[in-house]
Amino acid sequence: MALKRALKSNIQEMIEGLDKFNSDPKDGTTRILFTEPELKARNYIKEEMAKVGLSVREDAIGNIFATLEGSDPSLPVVWTGSHIDTVINAGKFDGMAGVVAGIEAARLIKESGQKHKRNIEVLVYTSEEPTRFGLGCLGSRAMAGELSLDKAKELKDEEGNSLTEVLESLGYDLAEFDQIPVKQGGVFAAVELHIEQGAVLESLEVPIGIVESIAGPSSFEVSIAGKQSHAGGTPMNLRHDAFLACCEIALEAERLAKESASKDTVATVGRVEVLPNASNVISGEVYFSIDIRDSDYEVKSECIDNLMKFIEEVEEDRGLTIKVEKINDDQPTPSDQKIIKILEESCTNKEIRFHKMISGAFHDSMMVGKFAPIAMIFVPSKDGISHSPKEWSDYSDIARGTDILADTLLKLANE
Numbered sequence: 001m002a003l004k005r006a007l008k009s010n011i012q013e014m015i016e017g018l019d020k021f022n023s024d025p026k027d028g029t030t031r032i033l034f035t036e037p038e039l040k041a042r043n044y045i046k047e048e049m050a051k052v053g054l055s056v057r058e059d060a061i062g063n064i065f066a067t068l069e070g071s072d073p074s075l076p077v078v079w080t081g082s083h084i085d086t087v088i089n090a091g092k093f094d095g096m097a098g099v100v101a102g103i104e105a106a107r108l109i110k111e112s113g114q115k116h117k118r119n120i121e122v123l124v125y126t127s128e129e130p131t132r133f134g135l136g137c138l139g140s141r142a143m144a145g146e147l148s149l150d151k152a153k154e155l156k157d158e159e160g161n162s163l164t165e166v167l168e169s170l171g172y173d174l175a176e177f178d179q180i181p182v183k184q185g186g187v188f189a190a191v192e193l194h195i196e197q198g199a200v201l202e203s204l205e206v207p208i209g210i211v212e213s214i215a216g217p218s219s220f221e222v223s224i225a226g227k228q229s230h231a232g233g234t235p236m237n238l239r240h241d242a243f244l245a246c247c248e249i250a251l252e253a254e255r256l257a258k259e260s261a262s263k264d265t266v267a268t269v270g271r272v273e274v275l276p277n278a279s280n281v282i283s284g285e286v287y288f289s290i291d292i293r294d295s296d297y298e299v300k301s302e303c304i305d306n307l308m309k310f311i312e313e314v315e316e317d318r319g320l321t322i323k324v325e326k327i328n329d330d331q332p333t334p335s336d337q338k339i340i341k342i343l344e345e346s347c348t349n350k351e352i353r354f355h356k357m358i359s360g361a362f363h364d365s366m367m368v369g370k371f372a373p374i375a376m377i378f379v380p381s382k383d384g385i386s387h388s389p390k391e392w393s394d395y396s397d398i399a400r401g402t403d404i405l406a407d408t409l410l411k412l413a414n415e
């Protein structure tokens with residue numbers, strides 16, 4: 001028996017409900033990990049989970065699990081979910097669409113009365129965005145065993161608070177931190193719905209994307225110490241301009257990505273802090289980020305090696321000191337072919353066209369893929385825009401994706 005269709009009104013209500021918790025409502029959505037709006041959004045979403053009859057718990061890093069019990073809870077579970085934190089001045093769909101779709105899918109399965117052997121769990125992963133602590137996928141990274149308590153102690157926000165201090169102040173029990181990692185085989189399958197954050201589906205006029213692989217991101221924090229001096233008094237040949245060194249590095253990153261052997265290589269210098277940032281002063285210090293991603297780990301590594309060599313040359317040529325700190329260097333994550341097949345069948349049965357594609361953005365599924373078979377459903381992003389107040393996905397598209405999600409979760413839960 002087919003499940004009922006997802007209700008667009010439920011999806012809209014929950015996405016708009018979450019959006020009330022926003023620290024900068026005049027300019028899109030800003031909801032940073034463990035700030036007041038984010039804590040309120042957590043409570044809101046836990047209430048929505050409970051309303052549809054799911055039992056809710058949290059682990060020691062604040063990952064939220066909402067369980068729809070199956071007939072054999074001893075079996076490895078089926079997961080879905082995403083995140084509710086955002087970058088600064090973002091949209092209201094990135095992450096939230098997947099959490100809300102998961103809750104609606106669980107409601108459809110529960111209300112259908114159809115049997116399923118495995119538990120189905122809807123998750124909110126803690127801080128997929130690197131906004132507060134500089135490292136993304138904190139909750140799912142810890143689940144994958146790649147964020148130890150020691151590393152969590154070292155992660156600091158701009159005010160110097162460590163992740164562990166913040167967790168403790170909120171009542172999370174750090175003694176339970178070592179229980180966060182998930183054993184191989186503990187999760188039977190995980191399917192995340194997400195907005196595409198690109199314009200491929202829209203350009204093809206296809207409503208569903210099936211993700212075959214998630215590109216692996218690498219990120220670096222770079223600091224350059226040059227020589228601060230007078231913009232009028234210092235001849236060009238006597239300068240050690242930290243900002244110009246940063247420009248050269250950013251342009252080289254762009255060139256390497258454009259000329260790389262993989263069509264999926266992308267490189268971004270998205271954050272730059274120039275000191276003292278004055279019109280008549282040659283900059284003495286620059287701090288900036290480098291973000292490089294690829295679906296091909298070897299090609300990405302080569303690109304990074306070349307960039308690091310270039311940085312050494314710039315340091316030498318310009319007579320400055322450049323320090324590069326590697327924040328993360330993640331492998332691409334392939335989707336599981338068996339889950340892809342179920343997703344394809346579900347689309348075909350419902351006569352919904354789909355397109356198989358890679359995800360250039362990273363997602364919690366990238367980390368979950370280290371201990372469980374994963375796949376992702378993409379729904380179109382208007383004009384391909386995301387990480388912007390202009391981000392938009394139609395509620396009816398999310399509802400359509402939710403139908404595929406619910407179908408797939410039910411099938412997986414009976415495998």
Ligand code: GLV
Nearest residue numbers: 129360361362363
């Ligand atoms: C996550 O939002 C990313 O940067 O891909």
Ligand code: MN
Nearest residue numbers: 087094129387
């Ligand atoms: Mn994002």
Ligand code: MN
Nearest residue numbers: 094095128363
């Ligand atoms: Mn996201």
